[in-house]
Amino acid sequence: MNKCVLSASGSGHPVVCWLLTAAEMKRCDSNTSEIFGVPSVVLMERAALSCVDVIVSRQKKLEEQAGQLGLHPKRRVLIAAGGGNNGADGIAIGRLLLQEGYDVSFYLASGEEKASELLKLQLHTAKAYGAVICDTIPDGEYDIIVDALFGIGLCRPAEGIYREAIEWINAQDAFVLAVDLPSGIETDTGAVLGCAVRADVTVTFGFWKRGLLFYPGCKYTGKVICTQIGITEDGFLNQTPEAFTFTAPVAELLPARPEDGNKGTFGKVLLLAGSEAMAGAAILCGRSAFYAGSGMVKLSCPTLIHPVIQTALPEAMTADSVEASARWADVIGAGPGLSLSDRARKELLFVLQQTLQPLVLDADAINLIAKDEALLQELIEHQQNPATRRKLILTPHPGELARLEGCAIEEILKQPVFYAKKWANRLQAAVLCKGARSIAASPDGSIYINRSGNSGMAVAGSGDVLTGIVTALLSTIDDPFWALCIGVYLHGLAGDLAAHTKGEYSMTSNDIAEAVWAVLVKQEKNYV
Template sequence: MRFLTDGLEMKGMDRYSIETVGIPSTVLMEHAAAAAVSEMRGCLEGQPSILIVCGTGNNGADGLAMARLLAEEGHRVRVAVVGNQLKATEEWRIQAKICKNLKIPSVHEPLTAEYIKSNRIPVVVDALFGTGLSRLVSGPYEEAIAAINQSGATVVSVDIPSGISADTGAVLGCAVKADLTVTFQCEKLGMALYPGKDYCGQTVVRDIGIPKMSRAFAAPKAFTMDEGDLASLPERPPYSNKGTFGKVLVIAGTKNMAGAAVLSGTAAYRSGAGLVRVMTPEENRVVLQTSLPEAILTTYGGGELPLDLLKEACEWAGAIVIGPGLGQNDRTTSILRYVLQYRRSPVVLDADALNTISGHREMFEALGEDTILTPHLGEMSRLTGVPISHMTVDLPETARSFAEKTGAVLVLKDARTLVADGRKRLYVNTCGNSGMATGGSGDVLSGVIGGLLAGGMKPFEAAAYGVLMHSLAGDAAAEQFGERAVMAGDIARRIR
């Protein structure tokens, strides 16, 4: 597990290290500069000219410290300063004085942008803004960023590409397009989210000596995981039987939509469930018996689903998945209302269950911490009444706010899927690929989460690990077939 900090959390970690622990800020700055110089050495073959574009805050001070280190190594270094030096930080003044004493050449606003445009510079270091930027970039800063992006140089950003929000990944007017970003202590949340991710190039995280105890003080709540974290999944005891690993009820499919039930049920088994029961219309019997013979099959005819049948199935289940391919009709509404009111186990709402609850908002009262909702952005817009364009301005806040208001666990599906709960925890999925944007992929995810729930995982953990397992399976499928050729069934068959 890797923490993803926002700007305020990172500021808190810095402040704790400096004010409470007593590490001088200039010491942390020297470590940061040395780490960045070390990582950019691959860009410095043949000792090219280097321009370091600095703001007048501490990110700019990092850049000035880098200028000194690079000059001492024999590189041709020039500093370009953007911003009002009268308002510079104390650390910046210290580093600027050192550069002046060492006679490192410099150019200052308003000549910075013109200098970049007029000179062929092989390597540019971006040290304009750090993680605290929250306003739109304009004026000479905007001009400098445009000149950097048009320079054709190899661009190295210090801590975060200037112009990217550390909190949301949003482009604040304009942003540096880096080839390499050297970030310090923790990856920033905005660097893991789009569009910020696209501006970072290769990302390297370097420890600069901020004590681990500062993390407890700042209490970052966002994190990501990778394949190695699957080792933390609950072990399967050798002395066991199919009942040991839980029972999943999948209420899915309608006439001509049997595939959704197959995919969700298959994924529930693949994620470790001992028994999977699929409740679906009679028309789907042959497809289910052929495609998923392992499933327990409960079918019903036209009209209403018999209440006694639904009651018995819900009492049987250790986890319920409802919605894939279920259709939007009165029957779905009555099934969903009953499940939410009388269930004894955690439930995953997907697809048509989400669309149904969007039209029957009184059902929101039945949501809680044992409910997991898995909307894509379109479904999320219907759930909240908020346009997609407004949500994407700050997806973390969109997810956290919904989870806090409803008490439910939210899986907000996008290129970077987020999992949020009422305790403000936020998992950011950084695995997966564009091949997973295919029909049925969401049905597979709902089944994976259901299988993990049935195995005894708590809802937030089941959702986060389910998203991770689903994405890793998608990556395995893309590796075999190529991203263009991935199908949902390929993902389901590669869950492990």
């Protein structure tokens, strides 16, 4: 993992939130027990206690509020348990609630003979405290349902009695707490395997799992509470998880601005963007580059649109071709509104074959490369060779990535992490697959999953703003993957701010660009 991540998370500012796969979590669980000697049953007791805390403090609040009205909320709980350790957590939660005086019913969906060892132990203890374990859902009304059917061990679609139990839970008018993950959500992808519980709260143990963040999983979790049960980063044993996301603020990761810097210090950004029909893309991209900290921005675009660009963005310079400005630039961004014209192709060829500066490829730059097999092969060969390799970022949306890959877009949507990693490796580049949860992949295998942003960003020009931000950051941040992660995160925060003022329905991509400065000011203030 990037050193920057580790120093940032060790500095007292919690910048990085790890996102684990089922395999990574299982390894961390077993390292904690087998290497560090913390017994599984101790971890399980802490896991159960953390869920009980959530239930009891919610109940207390309810009872206080209801008490003022002379009402007495009931405490009827159903534990729905599966045959593995998620079910064992559920039984432990039920036993602790019994001890707290709650009225608890237990439903064990799998037969006791198939139960995991820890589940057998929990059943034994719960029964000793008077628990009655039922093999069908006990009739009755419930105020609280604990979903402990499956956690990270879900390995096939929920069917039969499990589907019935999930559908029954979803039909109840009760507060639903999911243990570790809503049952039916695949840990690594967030996919719904068959059907899934819709929870009000998900209490997840130790670390976030990827499926809690990805769509559609995140629509099933309700509020996610990640509790500490004794499984810490020590359990990684120097094998850090592949994926992470940011928690605000990230100001300490932004490039420092030397007090005695000049406009050259902060990056000379050359943008190959805009065409007769898409001048706005160049303007959005250039404006965002300025707001993200660039010292100078030059736009290479057809002469015909220079006046409109100069009017909208007088701070920027314009050029007829990249050739004259190639030496001047510290960094190049290509693609927004570029079109697939012969001029665009010629300009892009020049950039790819005659320059070595760090480069961001987006939109039509990617489409032009995808159309030209010889050019694509040449780019791959250049990037595979350390002597000719440049710092490179690609920011395709799934459609553009599908064109590069030569497959259907559905294929990319099914496995976005796989394809982002594949192209990061093939091009030795930082590659983004854009979407509601954009995924950035680094050639070293690290994955960033973005959680800032909102559906108001699904609007024309939003990607042009991102290219401007990322290109600006690449001029002063050494590691392209890092520049990409920070840029994507800030872009989403700008989208959130734009949504706050204009609303998701009405915001435009220019509102996102116009929010970039305010996001950076906020980041600085939070950090001080």
